[in-house]
Amino acid sequence: MKTPHLQIPQVFILGMLAVLMAMAFWAGIPLSGIMGDSLVRLVMNGVLVVSMIPMLNAGLGVNFGLPVGICAGLLGLCLAVNLRLTGLSGLFAAMAFSVPGGVLLGYLYGRLLHRVRGREEIAGTFVGFSFISVMNLFWAVAPFTNPSMLWPIGGKGLRPVIGLKGYFAKVLNHAWVVHLGDLAVPVGMLAFFAVLCLGLYAFFRTKTGAAVNAVGENEVFAGLSGVNVRRIRIAAVILSTVLAAWGICVYAQSYGFIELYSAPLMMAFPAASAIFLGGSLGHRTAVVQAVIGTFLFQTTYVISGPIANALLVPEVAEILRMILTNAIILYAMLYEGRRRRAQG
Amino acid sequence: MLTIRGLTKRFGAHAALKSVDLHVEAGEIHGLVGLNGSGKTTLFNILFAHPLIASTGGYAGEVMLDGDTAVLKEPTQAIARGIGMVHQEFALIPSMTVSENVTVRRERVFAATQVFGRSLALVDRRANRDRAGAVLMRLGIGLDPSVRVMDLTVNMRQFVEIAREVDRGDLKVLLLDEPTSALHAADTEKLFDALRSLAASGVSLLFVSHRLEEVTTLCDSVTVLRDGEVAGRFQGPGYDLVELSECMIGHGVTKARRNVSSAQGPEALRLRDFSVDMPGERISGIDLSVLRGEILGLAGLSGHGRPALGYGIMGMYAGSGRVYVGGEPVSPLSVGAMIARRVFFLPEERRFAGLLPDHSIMENIVFAAMQCRNAFLRAFPLKAIALVDRKEARRFAEECIERFDIKCTGVYQKVSELSGGNQQKVCIARALATNPEILVVSEPTRGVDIQAKETILNIFLDLNRDSRTTLIISSSEIDELIRVCHRIAVIHDGRVFDILDPTATETEFALAFSGERKVHA
Numbered sequence: 001m002k003t004p005h006l007q008i009p010q011v012f013i014l015g016m017l018a019v020l021m022a023m024a025f026w027a028g029i030p031l032s033g034i035m036g037d038s039l040v041r042l043v044m045n046g047v048l049v050v051s052m053i054p055m056l057n058a059g060l061g062v063n064f065g066l067p068v069g070i071c072a073g074l075l076g077l078c079l080a081v082n083l084r085l086t087g088l089s090g091l092f093a094a095m096a097f098s099v100p101g102g103v104l105l106g107y108l109y110g111r112l113l114h115r116v117r118g119r120e121e122i123a124g125t126f127v128g129f130s131f132i133s134v135m136n137l138f139w140a141v142a143p144f145t146n147p148s149m150l151w152p153i154g155g156k157g158l159r160p161v162i163g164l165k166g167y168f169a170k171v172l173n174h175a176w177v178v179h180l181g182d183l184a185v186p187v188g189m190l191a192f193f194a195v196l197c198l199g200l201y202a203f204f205r206t207k208t209g210a211a212v213n214a215v216g217e218n219e220v221f222a223g224l225s226g227v228n229v230r231r232i233r234i235a236a237v238i239l240s241t242v243l244a245a246w247g248i249c250v251y252a253q254s255y256g257f258i259e260l261y262s263a264p265l266m267m268a269f270p271a272a273s274a275i276f277l278g279g280s281l282g283h284r285t286a287v288v289q290a291v292i293g294t295f296l297f298q299t300t301y302v303i304s305g306p307i308a309n310a311l312l313v314p315e316v317a318e319i320l321r322m323i324l325t326n327a328i329i330l331y332a333m334l335y336e337g338r339r340r341r342a343q344g
Numbered sequence: 345m346l347t348i349r350g351l352t353k354r355f356g357a358h359a360a361l362k363s364v365d366l367h368v369e370a371g372e373i374h375g376l377v378g379l380n381g382s383g384k385t386t387l388f389n390i391l392f393a394h395p396l397i398a399s400t401g402g403y404a405g406e407v408m409l410d411g412d413t414a415v416l417k418e419p420t421q422a423i424a425r426g427i428g429m430v431h432q433e434f435a436l437i438p439s440m441t442v443s444e445n446v447t448v449r450r451e452r453v454f455a456a457t458q459v460f461g462r463s464l465a466l467v468d469r470r471a472n473r474d475r476a477g478a479v480l481m482r483l484g485i486g487l488d489p490s491v492r493v494m495d496l497t498v499n500m501r502q503f504v505e506i507a508r509e510v511d512r513g514d515l516k517v518l519l520l521d522e523p524t525s526a527l528h529a530a531d532t533e534k535l536f537d538a539l540r541s542l543a544a545s546g547v548s549l550l551f552v553s554h555r556l557e558e559v560t561t562l563c564d565s566v567t568v569l570r571d572g573e574v575a576g577r578f579q580g581p582g583y584d585l586v587e588l589s590e591c592m593i594g595h596g597v598t599k600a601r602r603n604v605s606s607a608q609g610p611e612a613l614r615l616r617d618f619s620v621d622m623p624g625e626r627i628s629g630i631d632l633s634v635l636r637g638e639i640l641g642l643a644g645l646s647g648h649g650r651p652a653l654g655y656g657i658m659g660m661y662a663g664s665g666r667v668y669v670g671g672e673p674v675s676p677l678s679v680g681a682m683i684a685r686r687v688f689f690l691p692e693e694r695r696f697a698g699l700l701p702d703h704s705i706m707e708n709i710v711f712a713a714m715q716c717r718n719a720f721l722r723a724f725p726l727k728a729i730a731l732v733d734r735k736e737a738r739r740f741a742e743e744c745i746e747r748f749d750i751k752c753t754g755v756y757q758k759v760s761e762l763s764g765g766n767q768q769k770v771c772i773a774r775a776l777a778t779n780p781e782i783l784v785v786s787e788p789t790r791g792v793d794i795q796a797k798e799t800i801l802n803i804f805l806d807l808n809r810d811s812r813t814t815l816i817i818s819s820s821e822i823d824e825l826i827r828v829c830h831r832i833a834v835i836h837d838g839r840v841f842d843i844l845d846p847t848a849t850e851t852e853f854a855l856a857f858s859g860e861r862k863v864h865a
Contacts, residue, residue: 206729207714207721213703214711220697224658224689225712225774226679284702 009277009328013296016324020303027310032182034303040173040186041298042291043193044254048267049274049294050200051243055120056285057204058236059216060113062275062329065124066268068109069244071135072101077249077258078158081167082146088175090168091253098245106241110234125268132265139260162258169256196246201287203239212236213284273297273325276332300324345370346391346517346548351405353386353397358791360386362572363405368517368548373539375563376552377592379645379820381790383572384552388519391550392429393422409516426516428509430523434501436493436508443469443476443489446508479507483538499531503538510542517548524558525624525647536562554645556592556858560585568592589854593822609636611671612782612814613657613687618665620649620656627652627838630665634782634816639808641825641846642818644835645857650818653835654689654784658682669782683716688775692786692818694764698771701760705752706734706741708759708770713777720777744773748803765796772803782814783807789824801828822853 024031048066055063063069076098085093109127116123140157144150149162163169175188203209214222215232223229248267252258275285278293301321308316348366352359361383368374378384389396390403393416397403407414414425422429436445444451452472453465476489485503493501502523509518520539524532539562543549553559559566566583568576568591576591612634619628627649634640644650656663659677667674669685682689691697700708710732713719720737724730741755748769752762759770768788775783788804789797805828807813819825825832826846833843834856842856855861 202731203729205732205734207718207732208728210707210711210732211715214700217700217702218697220691220693221700223660224679224691224697226683226716228680 009331010279010296013277013300013324013328016320017296017300017303020300020307023307023311024303027307029306029310030182034299034306036184036186038295038299038302039190040254041302042295043172043186043189044251045247045271045274045298046193046291046294047196047250048244048247048271050197050287050290051240051247052271052275053200053285053287053290054203054212054236054239054243056275057216058212058233059219060233060236061121061124062268062272063124063240063244064121064268064272065109065113065128065131066244066271067128067132067264068105069102069241070248070264070267071131072105072241073098073245073248073252074135074258074260074264075101076245077252078142078144078149078162078260081149081162081164081258082144084146084167086167088168088171091171091249094168095246095249098249099242102242102245103238106238107234109241110237113237114230114233128268129265132262136261158260160259160261160263162260164253164256164258168253171253172250173254192250197287197291200243204287208232208235216284269329270297270325272332273328276328297324345410346550347406347408347411348387349406349408351387351390351403351407353383353390353403355400360572361390361403364569364572364574366567366574368550370516370546370548371543372565373543373549373551373563375559375566376550376569377554377556377559377566377588378569378575379592381571381820382569382592384569385521386572387569388429388521388550388552390416391422391427391517391519393417393419395419426512426514427519428512428515428517429519429521430502430505430509431521434505436501436505438494439492441490441492442480442487442496442504442507443473445493445504446476446479446489446511447472448508450511475511476507479511480504482541483507483510484534484541485538499527502527502531502535506535506538515547517550518542520549520551522553522647523551524553524555532558554647556585556589556645557860560588570594585858585860586851586854589858590850593850593853593857609812612636612638612669613816614668614671615657616666616668618656618663618667620652620661620663622649622652622655622661625649625652627656627835630838630840632833632840634814636781636814637808637812638831639804639815639817639829641829641832642816642835643820643822643825643832643853643857644841646820648835649838650835651692651786652838653816654691654786654818657687657784658689680716683712683778683780686779686781687784688712688778688780688782689784690771690775690786690788692790694767694771694791699759699767702758704756705745705750705759705762705770706737706755709741709744709774709777710737712774713779717778740777741773744770744776748773749799763793763796765792765800768792768796768800769803772800776807780813782816784816784818786818787820788817789819789821797824804828 024034051069052063076094079097080090080094112127113120113123142158144158147155149158151157151159172189172192173186178185178187204213211222211227211232214225215227215229219229274293274297275290276293277297278289278291304321346368348364351361351364353361364387376384376387391407395418398417407416409425416422452468452475453462454468457466473489480487480489480503483503483506487500487503493504496504506523509515523535527535539549551559551563560583565580566578566588567574568588570592575594578588615630615632618630620626624647642650642653652661655661657667657677658679667677669687674681674685695701700711710720714721714732718727720733720740721727721730722733738755744750745752745755750766750769752766759767762770788800792800801824804815804817808815817825817829829846831843832846834841834853836856836859841859844852844856
């Protein structure tokens with residue numbers, strides 16, 4: 001049904017990838033290592049990216065308030081570490097612990113976004129920013145007891161960075177790794193992501209999922225067809241928030257650390273670029289688009305690091321990435337503006 | 345003096361204006377009347393050089409001002425030629441004062457401060473205030489020009505808008521698009537006085553209104569537009585209101601009419617003292633009863649409240665009064681409650697409210713039934729997250745495509761790719777998926793070609809005959825209503841003015857449209 005056609009961001013990033021690949025080959029960097037890494041990074045960031053889909057499809061735009069969901073996830077992670085849970089069960093416990101917080105925060109966030117209809121993206125950005133400050137207070141006074149999480153001196157308040165070694169660092173990364181020659185494929189991790197994506201795909205084929213899509217496209221239509229528009233919008237925000245909470249759980253175990261305080265401040269932006277890169281420009285976003293976008297985005301990320309090191313211009317790669325991340329968001333907004341004008 | 349010769353405007357294949365001639369003398373107040381879609385707005389848009397006209401390929405024909413042809417591609421050209429327009433929705437800046445609004449772009453400045461040109465000179469506020477005050481006095485309005493526009497009533501804003509055009513000095517032609525729709529009777533009188541004195545000073549006025557009695561009181565002559573053509577002209581004092589509305593509605597070239605079998609069974613829907621606060625289309629204190637198996641037509645000019653009925657029943661706008669479905673009161677009114685009682689409403693703005701253009705035909709057809717009646721869902725204990733039964737949905741959609749002859753490539757085609765008529769058929773199919781007993785349809789044949797029009801009307805007649813579905817059809821096409829309805833309710837000024845039999849004469853319809861009781865009985 002959908003005819004795939006490349007848009008400027010995809011052309012640009014594919015071009016950039018090709019150049020980087022050529023440079024990697026020329027610099028003698030093994031591509032198999034890069035591929036393995038980019039598969040890991042796909043899942044590490046992918047959950048955060050797909051978490052944006054429910055809100056995007058419900059017409060609330062890109063969830064620049066991603067830190068709200070991330071904070072719910074961080075809370076779940078901290079609880080799991082405080083209880084000294086380890087291994088895969090520790091990770092899944094953290095995900096389970098983050099659900100109540102995610103639902104509550106998502107509900108409040110959804111109600112707020114319903115009040116600022118039409119300006120959800122900018123409102124979300126500032127909700128995210130200000131919520132991080134609220135959580136900063138919380139992290140500083142929260143009554144956690146596991147000494148490995150607390151400031152070493154004084155013993156009160158959480159550390160900015162909590163190591164997960166000994167708890168559940170990289171448990172998902174290392175679950176069922178299959179070696180194909182030089183290439184290490186994290187099968188367990190990919191399977192986990194696949195199940196999550198399939199679940200989300202199935203959700204959009206349910207009654208509520210269909211209502212989310214309809215509300216995103218035409219609220220009057222949805223209302224006249226008996227859909228409670230407000231409830232569906234809030235449900236979409238709750239779903240996005242819970243998925244974002246799970247996203248940070250997966251991210252943190254992969255990274256090996258829980259980063260608190262101001263760390264989530266900018267996390268919405270790479271996720272937003274990844275989703276635009278997949279070709280979501282104002283239409284319904286398919287899960288597969290988000291996955292492709294994340295893969296392209298993260299592959300450039302993985303590949304540019306070693307090349308920059310090899311070629312001794314370490315700053316350039318980071319600069320290019322920043323330009324890319326933000327330029328894609330800007331392009332998507334320009335495109336959306338043009339599309340709206342064209343529709344009159 | 346404004347002369348229009350052979351003005352034609354096409355939007356794609358559709359001709360909105362067909363070779364229209366019009367002449368307005370200096371100092372004349374000329375009325376322009378017609379039903380929805382007759383071309384009034386297009387004519388105004390051409391005269392004021394609305395960018396929409398240029399972007400859709402311009403117009404053919406000639407617009408002449410004082411004898412020479414005017415080039416109208418941008419609004420600035422229209423303004424330079426002395427054409428002014430008073431908009432139906434106000435084009436005022438709310439945070440600025442009355443005097444700032446009236447004198448905008450023509451502010452008096454202190455001559456000494458014009459070193460960097462006029463646009464950077466210091467504005468002489470006092471002079472502007474005095475001038476705005478003087479203009480308002482000329483219009484008969486004693487209004488403090490230093491008040492902000494946002495603090496004014498809607499009535500007063502209309503006067504400020506007119507004052508802004510009058511202040512121009514070089515004004516030759518003033519276009520008024522329903523300027524009275526927001527005014528009370530007393531202010532309407534005041535406005536008419538102002539317009540008369542404006543005309544006396546030599547300005548040509550072109551006045552559009554759906555309130556025919558106003559047109560007859562104010563205008564020296566009237567042109568009637570119908571389907572983009574001039575249907576009639578009325579000159580001089582003493583033309584007849586009823587003749588005017590007859591001309592507007594058109595001669596009922598009645599085609600094969602339904603077999604009028606009189607209705608029937610118990611009461612299906614009843615409105616008691618029903619009011620709906622829909623902006624621009626208010627209705628108040630409506631009492632109406634519709635019988636089971638009946639087709640009721642709703643007629644009336646726009647702005648009189650016809651569209652508010654459907655939206656009101658579905659609880660989409662605030663209102664008061666009672667609605668009974670099958671004898672049972674429904675309260676509060678909501679779409680869910682109505683669909684549960686098997687009442688369905690199809691709004692007139694197909695693309696904006698009636699369809700999901702980016703979704704497939706199948707998704708559109710099954711959506712409402714799925715959301716409200718849990719139809720087309722696979723068995724699952726929790727209905728909210730039950731999967732859509734795509735097989736069943738597909739089967740039903742294919743059945744609809746065949747039954748209604750929807751021209752498409754298949755159930756998965758996007759609705760936005762269909763023609764207007766086929767989109768309307770999808771709308772009807774999605775209403776039928778909910779299995780309604782009462783179907784309220786607004787403008788089902790607007791923007792639909794003749795063949796599809798016949799199909800759609802036949803679908804309604806079949807539905808009514810085979811499943812005894814009660815239909816309420818709101819339409820500005822009186823011909824169609826006459827063909828399919830058992831009774832036709834004419835809405836005038838927010839009330840049911842009269843309920844007519846489809847066999848009623850043209851004159852009776854014309855009278856009801858213009859809100860006149862039979863005087864010469």
